[in-house]
Amino acid sequence: MVTGSLADTTDVDVKELVEGLNFAQKVERSLSLIEQTLAEFGDGLVVANSLGKDSSVVWHLAKQVSPDIRGFIVTTRFKPDETKQFMAEEVTRYPELRVFSNDEEIPDRLYASDPDRCCDILKVRPTRDAIREMNVTCWVTGLRCTEGRTRTDFKEVEERDEGLVKLNPILLWYEREVWQYLALNKVDVNPLYAQGYRSLGCWPCTKVAQGADERAGRWIGTSKCGGECGIHTRPLLDRKR
Numbered sequence: 001m002v003t004g005s006l007a008d009t010t011d012v013d014v015k016e017l018v019e020g021l022n023f024a025q026k027v028e029r030s031l032s033l034i035e036q037t038l039a040e041f042g043d044g045l046v047v048a049n050s051l052g053k054d055s056s057v058v059w060h061l062a063k064q065v066s067p068d069i070r071g072f073i074v075t076t077r078f079k080p081d082e083t084k085q086f087m088a089e090e091v092t093r094y095p096e097l098r099v100f101s102n103d104e105e106i107p108d109r110l111y112a113s114d115p116d117r118c119c120d121i122l123k124v125r126p127t128r129d130a131i132r133e134m135n136v137t138c139w140v141t142g143l144r145c146t147e148g149r150t151r152t153d154f155k156e157v158e159e160r161d162e163g164l165v166k167l168n169p170i171l172l173w174y175e176r177e178v179w180q181y182l183a184l185n186k187v188d189v190n191p192l193y194a195q196g197y198r199s200l201g202c203w204p205c206t207k208v209a210q211g212a213d214e215r216a217g218r219w220i221g222t223s224k225c226g227g228e229c230g231i232h233t234r235p236l237l238d239r240k241r
Ligand code: SF4
Pocket: 076, 078, 110, 111, 114, 115, 116, 118, 119, 120, 122, 123, 201, 202, 203, 204, 205, 229
């Protein structure tokens, strides 16, 4: 349950803050949110690291607050080689990052015939495993409300699953501010960004795309186009598979 000053974040006008705060104020706010949440949840606070640019920011911020903060990565058999290589480097550098995946058999090209089911099996289920096995009571994500049409309806601190708080500490950041932070702090990023990608996922479902919607290159040609894999929209404390 969210208590104290963290509970106040549920009433803020997100859009007003996105436009009203400058870069430095947003960094300060993000660090403060992680500090407050860590004080409340202690070791139960764990960062979900997708190996994308936003996660790289959140991981770097969290490590400034406390080097002991743990994290998890959910990977799939369809991650691009560049992401797998970057994952290996990050896990070597940060042994407190645990990797979760689901290797069960699935139908061929399930990503094309039923991407929702594919994401549920390969992404949502291992996320549930991570939350259960690491005793997570507050997970920290790199979700941002300016990323695309499916991400406008989130709060900085949420409790979509009762008993599991979600902190979105960079919810207010623009894409430009993410790159500003990464450049200023010389943070290593997934090499796929050099090829023009703006939002990263599994190779069959990720294309280079231009335009206002940062996630427009995800699941192109399917009903999920520009959408979500489910970890931010599905229940995560469901113990049943
Ligand atoms: S992003 Fe594509 S390949 Fe990856 S789990 Fe989802 S549907 Fe399957």
